[in-house]
Amino acid sequence: MAIDQLPGEDSRPLAPPAPAGETAPRIALSEVVSSLSRALDLTEGQPLGHSVRACVIGMRLGAELGMDDERLAALYYALLLKDAGCSSNASRMAALFGSDDQAIKPQMKVVDWDQKMQLALATWQSSGQSASIFTRMQYFLGIARQEQVTQELIAARCDRGADIARRLGFPNETVGAIHSLDEHWNGNGYPGGKRGDDIPLFSRILNIAQTAEVFLAKGGPDEALKVLRERRGRWFDPALVDLVLGWRRDRSWWSGVVAPDVEAHVLTLEPSVSARDVDDAGLDRVAEAFAEIIDAKSPFTYAHSSNVAMYACAIGEQVGFDAASMRRTRRAGLLHDIGKVGVSNRILDKNGPLDDAERAAVQAHPIYTWEILGRVPAFASFARQAATHHEKLDGSGYPWKLRGDELDAPARALVVADIYEALTANRPYRAGMPVDKALAILDQERGAKLDGSMVDALAASVQREVEGRGGVVEGEKAAGRVDRGTGAPWSIRGDDLQHVPHPHTLTPS
Ligand SMILES: [Fe+2]
Ligand SMILES: [Fe+2]
Numbered sequence: 001m002a003i004d005q006l007p008g009e010d011s012r013p014l015a016p017p018a019p020a021g022e023t024a025p026r027i028a029l030s031e032v033v034s035s036l037s038r039a040l041d042l043t044e045g046q047p048l049g050h051s052v053r054a055c056v057i058g059m060r061l062g063a064e065l066g067m068d069d070e071r072l073a074a075l076y077y078a079l080l081l082k083d084a085g086c087s088s089n090a091s092r093m094a095a096l097f098g099s100d101d102q103a104i105k106p107q108m109k110v111v112d113w114d115q116k117m118q119l120a121l122a123t124w125q126s127s128g129q130s131a132s133i134f135t136r137m138q139y140f141l142g143i144a145r146q147e148q149v150t151q152e153l154i155a156a157r158c159d160r161g162a163d164i165a166r167r168l169g170f171p172n173e174t175v176g177a178i179h180s181l182d183e184h185w186n187g188n189g190y191p192g193g194k195r196g197d198d199i200p201l202f203s204r205i206l207n208i209a210q211t212a213e214v215f216l217a218k219g220g221p222d223e224a225l226k227v228l229r230e231r232r233g234r235w236f237d238p239a240l241v242d243l244v245l246g247w248r249r250d251r252s253w254w255s256g257v258v259a260p261d262v263e264a265h266v267l268t269l270e271p272s273v274s275a276r277d278v279d280d281a282g283l284d285r286v287a288e289a290f291a292e293i294i295d296a297k298s299p300f301t302y303a304h305s306s307n308v309a310m311y312a313c314a315i316g317e318q319v320g321f322d323a324a325s326m327r328r329t330r331r332a333g334l335l336h337d338i339g340k341v342g343v344s345n346r347i348l349d350k351n352g353p354l355d356d357a358e359r360a361a362v363q364a365h366p367i368y369t370w371e372i373l374g375r376v377p378a379f380a381s382f383a384r385q386a387a388t389h390h391e392k393l394d395g396s397g398y399p400w401k402l403r404g405d406e407l408d409a410p411a412r413a414l415v416v417a418d419i420y421e422a423l424t425a426n427r428p429y430r431a432g433m434p435v436d437k438a439l440a441i442l443d444q445e446r447g448a449k450l451d452g453s454m455v456d457a458l459a460a461s462v463q464r465e466v467e468g469r470g471g472v473v474e475g476e477k478a479a480g481r482v483d484r485g486t487g488a489p490w491s492i493r494g495d496d497l498q499h500v501p502h503p504h505t506l507t508p509s
Helices: 027-046 048-064 071-078 086-097 101-109 117-125 132-147 149-169 173-177 200-230 238-245 251-259 262-267 280-295 304-319 323-335 338-342 356-364 366-371 377-387 409-424 435-445 452-468 494-498
Strands: none
Touching: 027 048, 027 086, 027 101, 027 262, 027 280, 027 338, 027 366, 027 377, 048 071, 048 173, 048 200, 048 238, 048 251, 048 262, 071 173, 071 200, 086 132, 086 149, 101 117, 117 409, 132 262, 149 173, 149 280, 149 452, 173 200, 173 377, 238 494, 251 262, 280 304, 280 323, 280 338, 304 356, 304 409, 304 452, 323 366, 323 409, 356 366, 377 409, 409 435, 409 452, 435 452
């Protein structure tokens, strides 16, 4: 990914804060969702713009089928959000294959599942990448022994994706389309093994659109059409494939699908009569939905984003942020780690220290956050705050090594909230740190690395919550979060290393 603009002094300035209570300008939902779909592309290991290009392909099918505007609108969001559940199986895929999920997902995407030899070869090539032959064989045999594994992986992704679409308020046809995305015409698909017309029409369109896009990106229109022809009647509805084959000579249209301005083009495809605007409450819902997508990426970061948002707002309330700043801070907290979907779970979930390359991969995630959020006009006012959540006052943070005078109060609050959440969160492999110990660690960093007023604000907020609960800290909920630490000895995983200020705090307490 080309990262050509960093959120330093010389790049995109912070948007001026809107006065509290100001009416938000009209924001098109299509603009927000299509921009955030880039995060889904990253998770799937697909070239950026995959979802948008698939949307262009699928919408042409919908139009040629004569769908009315209401159905076209439902199809439009199904195409953009088809991979909303993709982060939920990334961790298991990485563990199962012993490889980078972002490397193997696209490899498995081009395999024709009906061709058993091809499937076995692709599975072998994806198993234990970079490992010894013996280890690779162990992974390969492990996968082969688990008959239900493909069904389970796809079911997890479909269930989660459909659930997110439902909670965003999209119609049942959109939800159902995402749920049956990977069903095949001949009944060999997943998760339900549905066959022919039993597969929702929208799902049949989504499957053709996503496959055509993958091979279009790989080898151009001829390659895409060849694969559709080969899988006609097996993977795909023959009538729909015939429609796409009819576009063979429409070279200018195919060129438009891969053109740099396709992201502007896709905005014109939402039927204007049913085009949806989004208000502040709607934007919050979108941010909450994508926070779930982010946190689903790793089982070790359950509820991290929502907890960070809550702590950052607790700090903001304590130091007197105005209403507009509070709203931006909450959204920044929810989305600060959206770039993490671009990091392999082999690294995020690694049980032990990271090597230099792995550490560099982890430390790139704020850049992805900036790259994704900075493109969404509705999110531009907090994209910088979100992306700078690992920076420190003395310039020792990452990735931009900004200094204190480049970090405003909301950014400083988010930095403190992120570390506190990481320290105190219970994780499957260790208990969270007790509140008082976590606060003591933050206190050690005050002045040099962390803004002392933000640390004090967090401590005051936590203290107030604790007093409200009768003074119990350990093993008790504090500041409203889901889990609390118990102070048991703890070990580290790759994902911890980006948060914890001093390596010596990682030794058993
Ligand atoms: Fe982060
Ligand atoms: Fe974080």
